[in-house]
Amino acid sequence: MRRLAMIVLVVAVLAAVPFTEASNAVLNFLVVALLIALAGQGWNVLGGYGGQYSFGHAAFFGTGAYVTAVLQVRYGVNAWLAFALGIAAGALVGAVIGALTFRSGLRGSYFALVTLAFAEVLRIVASVAPITGAGVGTLIKLDLRHEALQFQSRAVFYWAILGLVALSLVIAWAIEHSRFGAWLTAVRENEDAARALGVDATRVKLGAMTLSAAITAAAGCFYAQYFLFIDAGIAYGPWISVEALLTAIIGGAGTIFGPLFGALLVRLLGEAARLVTGDAPGLDLVIYGAALVLVVAFAPRGLMGIVADIRSAFRRPAPRPTAEAAGG
C-alpha cells in the first residue's frame, strides 16, 4: 500500500505543475518526457519484469500512432475511438509478434534481433504504402475541440498524458502484486526452472508482451494527437525503440517508478546537451548512449537502485536482515 501512496503522491506533485508559473516550454518538455516514460513503462513490463529485452518497441509505438492518425484522416473516425483502436492495434501487433517468437522459443539475442527486424519491416512498409502517406507522412487536421481530442491549452494535454502515465504506474504496481507478476519474474530469473515448476512460460511472456505493446502503443497514439504529424521515421524509427529501453534501464528495470524517473533524467540530460551545443544534432544521443553504458556498468539497478542504496545507508543498521530489506 505504501507504493500505491507513493504513486498518488508523485502524480499529485506532477499534476500541480501547470498551476505554477511554468512556461509553455517547460510544459512541452514535460509532455514529451512523460510520453517517453509511458513508452518506457511499456518496455519495462516485458523487459524489466519479464527479462525479454526488445530492441523493437517502435513496432508498437508506430502502430498506435499510425492507426490513430490514419483512421481519423482517411476514414473520418472519431479521435477518441481512433485512440482506443490504436491501442488495441498495438496490442494485437504485440500478441502476433509474441506468438511467433515465443512459440519458436526465441530468447536473449535472438529475441532482440527479431523484434528489431519486425520494427524495421513495418518502417519500410510504412514508408512506401499509400495508406500511410508513404514518404510524405500523415498530417492530422488541426481541430481544437474536445471531440477531436485536441486541446487549446497545453496543460490539458499535459494532464492527459500524466493520466496515462499514472495508469501505467498502477499497472506496474498491480503486476508486482499479482500472481501473473510472480510468474513473470520467475520466467525472468530462470525460465527453465519456472517451466519445471509448472509456469506456462510461453503464455506468461505472451501476456506480458501484449500488455507491454498496448502501453507503448498508447504513447504512440498520444504522439500523433499531440504533434498532429507522423511519418515512417518518427513512428517506426529506431529512436523510440532505443528511448523506451533506455529510460527503463536507466531508471531501473523492473521497478514501478524506473521508467518515469529515467525518462525525466534522460530528457533533462538531452536538454542540457542542447543548451551547451545549440542545435547541432548528435550530442544528446551520445550522452544517452554513454548514460546507458555507465548505468549498466556501475548501477545495474538504475536510478531506483541508487535511491534504494542511499536509503538503506541512512537507515539504522538492523540487528538482522528483515523481509522488507530483501524486497528491494
Added chain:
Amino acid sequence: MLSPVILIPAILNGLLTGAVYALIALGLTLIYGVLHIINFAHGALLTAALFAAYFTQKLFGIDPYLAAFALAPLFFVLGYALQRFVIGPASHGDDRNMLLVTLGLAVIIENALLYAFHADTRTIDVRYSFETIAVGGSFLALPRVIGLGAVLIVALLLWALLRLTDTGKAIRAVAKEKLGAELSGIDVAHIYAMTFGLGTACLAVAACLLIPTYYVNPHVGNAFVLVAFTIVVLGGMGSVPGALIGGLFIGVVESLSGLYLGESLGQIGIFLIFILVLLVRPSGLFGERA
C-alpha cells in the same frame, strides 16, 4: 520474366555485393560464435571504419586498398580495447547487459560521427572507380571484383588463423566450452577481446573494399548491419562457412528482388527471409541445433 541478358549480370553483381556482405557478417558471426552475444555496435563500427578509409584517402591520398593494411590492425586494436576495457567489465558477465552495452556503444559511435561530420554524404574519387571488366558478356565493376578476391583471401587467412595458431585453438576452445577452457589456463577475457578485435578488423577491410564504389555518412552502417544479421542468422550463428555462403546468397536475393520489386521493397525481401529463418529454423542452415 526477364531475359538472361539482364538476369546473369544481376546474379553476378549480386555475388560481388554479397562478398562484402559476407565479410561484414564474418566479423559478426565470429563474435557471436565465441561470446554468444550479438554485437549491436557492428554497424556503427563499420561506419567508423568507412570514415577512417575515407579520411586516409582524402587527407593523405592513400589508396583504400593500401590503407586496409594499416586500418585492419588499427581496428583490431580498437575492437580488442572495446571488449577488454568497456564491454567486458561493464556487463559483469551477463549476456543481456552485453547486448545493452553494445547497443549503447552503437548509439555513441553513430552520433559522435554525426556530431563531428554532420549528416553529409561523402564519396572519394579514385581512377578505377568506374572501370569495368567483361566476364562472359556482362560488365562487372573492377573494384567489386577486387573486393570478391580480397574477401576470399581474408576468409582463408581467418580460417588458417583459427586452425593453425595457438590463439586460434584457444578461440575455438572458448567457443566450445568456456569453463573448460578457463580451467585449462586460457585467459577467457583475453580471448574474448581477441575475437572482438578480429571481428572489428574484418569491418576495416570491408570498409576499404566498399569505399571506392560506395559512400559514407553517419548512418550508413545500419543498412549493412541488418543485412549482416540476416546472413548470420541464415548461415547459422557462429558458422564461418555459413556466413560466406549466406552472404553470397543474400547478395543475389537483394539484386534479384531489387530487379523485380524495386529498390525500397527489395529490402523487405531480405527481412522476410530473416524473420522466416528465425521463426522456422533459428539455428540457421549451418548452425548446430540451439
